[in-house]
Amino acid sequence: MSVIQVQGLRSLKGEIKIQGSKNAVLPIMAAAVLHKGTTVIHNVPRIQDVFCMLGILQRIGCKCRLEGNTLIVDAVTITQAEIPEDYIKSMRSSIILSGSLLGRTGLAVTSFPGGCSIGKRPIDLHLSAFRKLGAVVEEEAEKLIVSANTLIGADIELRFPSVGATENALLASVLAKGITVIRGAAKEPEIIALCEFLNNMGARIEGAGTSKLMVVGVNKLHDSEFTVAGDRIVAGTYLAAVMAAEGNIFIKGIRPNDLTATLSLVERMGAELKTYHDGLEVSMKGRPDCLDVVTSPYPGFPTDLQSQMMAVMASGHGTGRLTETIFEGRFATAKELKKLGSDIVIDGKHAIVHGLYPLSGNRVIAPDLRGGAALVVAGLASEGVTEIHEGYHIERGYEDICRDLSSLGAVIRGME
Numbered sequence: 001m002s003v004i005q006v007q008g009l010r011s012l013k014g015e016i017k018i019q020g021s022k023n024a025v026l027p028i029m030a031a032a033v034l035h036k037g038t039t040v041i042h043n044v045p046r047i048q049d050v051f052c053m054l055g056i057l058q059r060i061g062c063k064c065r066l067e068g069n070t071l072i073v074d075a076v077t078i079t080q081a082e083i084p085e086d087y088i089k090s091m092r093s094s095i096i097l098s099g100s101l102l103g104r105t106g107l108a109v110t111s112f113p114g115g116c117s118i119g120k121r122p123i124d125l126h127l128s129a130f131r132k133l134g135a136v137v138e139e140e141a142e143k144l145i146v147s148a149n150t151l152i153g154a155d156i157e158l159r160f161p162s163v164g165a166t167e168n169a170l171l172a173s174v175l176a177k178g179i180t181v182i183r184g185a186a187k188e189p190e191i192i193a194l195c196e197f198l199n200n201m202g203a204r205i206e207g208a209g210t211s212k213l214m215v216v217g218v219n220k221l222h223d224s225e226f227t228v229a230g231d232r233i234v235a236g237t238y239l240a241a242v243m244a245a246e247g248n249i250f251i252k253g254i255r256p257n258d259l260t261a262t263l264s265l266v267e268r269m270g271a272e273l274k275t276y277h278d279g280l281e282v283s284m285k286g287r288p289d290c291l292d293v294v295t296s297p298y299p300g301f302p303t304d305l306q307s308q309m310m311a312v313m314a315s316g317h318g319t320g321r322l323t324e325t326i327f328e329g330r331f332a333t334a335k336e337l338k339k340l341g342s343d344i345v346i347d348g349k350h351a352i353v354h355g356l357y358p359l360s361g362n363r364v365i366a367p368d369l370r371g372g373a374a375l376v377v378a379g380l381a382s383e384g385v386t387e388i389h390e391g392y393h394i395e396r397g398y399e400d401i402c403r404d405l406s407s408l409g410a411v412i413r414g415m416e
């Protein structure tokens with residue numbers, strides 16, 4: 001699907017089941033490499049990033065079967081510790097395999113990762129964690145070679161709670177000798193999921209969900225089965241969709257507690273919410289109020305929902321200010337939203353959004369995964385047709401955004 005067409009100004013109504021979490025399943029798939037046996041993962045979303053990770057697992061020797069939303073990974077034999085560069089460039093999460101390959105084989109040959117063009121995205125914290133555990137990191141003609149004879153538990157201090165660096169430090173330390181303490185760790189629900197997954201396969205990790213993780217190295221892991229939780233960012237995207245389009249929808253298959261900062265924001269913007277243990281009902285009448293929003297690491301408001309919220313405010317009421325503190329490139333979406341008539345002024349880390357309704361349909365280009373989803377949201381609040389080009393970005397993280405929104409009454413279709 002390279003182009004998405006949205007006919008705006010239709011309210012949304014109905015119920016939507018949220019796919020499994022991308023940012024949880026990718027490190028879990030990488031973690032399966034640590035075990036010389038079989039891992040079964042349920043509620044795996046059928047998205048491009050998962051297909052890419054599957055491709056990498058197969059290239060390094062794993063036997064994988066994706067049946068519906070269940071993935072079986074047989075990692076009895078790893079035949080190579082090098083990940084081809086084309087895979088690495090097409091997906092940020094490929095870097096997470098360095099930790100698990102290093103833990104499993106003592107060697108990981110990768111290169112600098114790709115991902116969304118949302119900022120510089122260095123990996124210095126990942127590499128310094130590997131070094132702390134006793135690995136040697138070498139750069140050779142675009143290749144990044146991380147190796148260790150023996151990984152030894154260590155005290156790792158992260159100067160920023162990087163999600164990826166926390167995951168890599170965990171993966172490299174599970175089979176290391178002795179105790180590893182990770183201070184300044186990320187607290188995202190996806191880190192908790194990874195710790196639960198690893199403990200369920202025999203690892204010994206304490207402190208998940210806090211900034212201090214303790215890993216007691218073990219000698220071996222065992223076969224396991226795990227179910228991935230619903231994707232809080234996809235849920236937040238559909239929340240943004242109903243804020244922009246108005247209406248009433250039930251979002252099921254997620255834990256509202258994972259979305260506390262987002263839910264508090266949308267309530268202040270004017271939505272009515274009812275939360276249940278595995279879902280929530282959202283009702284939006286009239287235009288949402290524009291407010292001040294600052295992105296920050298969990299439990300703060302997630303950068304992965306900033307663009308969608310920009311789209312909501314662009315079609316809202318009053319003036320708001322978005323401050324992006326994590327990824328400096330995420331305001332690329334503003335340029336596209338302006339093509340729909342929105343009034344957004346960028347000033348460094350801040351975007352000042354003056355709400356206007358309705359926006360007017362136009363041809364726009366998805367700048368990245370969440371920026372693409374934000375343009376779909378803006379299309380719902382636009383008069384006429386909005387055509388979003390380069391929709392392949394959206395497929396990295398959404399199983400089928402057109403299927404989901406049409407089931408809620410949106411007039412939307414994808415075209416090749």
Ligand SMILES: CC(=O)N[C@H]1[C@@H](OP(=O)(O)OP(=O)(O)OC[C@H]2O[C@@H](n3ccc(=O)[nH]c3=O)[C@H](O)[C@@H]2O)O[C@H](CO)[C@@H](O)[C@@H]1O
Pocket residue numbers: 022023024026092093119120121122123124125126127160161162163164165190297303304325326327
């Ligand atoms: C697959 C996945 O889970 N992706 C998520 C993960 O990305 P990712 O793991 O790449 O994000 P990080 O938490 O590592 O990055 C956060 C910040 O730390 C900086 N940094 C990171 C690593 C490092 O070695 N040095 C450094 O300076 C980054 O430039 C960025 O400014 O967390 C982000 C922040 O919640 C989300 O937006 C992404 O959706």
Ligand SMILES: C=C(OP(=O)(O)O)C(=O)O
Pocket residue numbers: 091092093114115116118304369370397
């Ligand atoms: C930035 C994102 O993903 P990735 O880290 O995989 O590029 C995202 O999910 O918004």
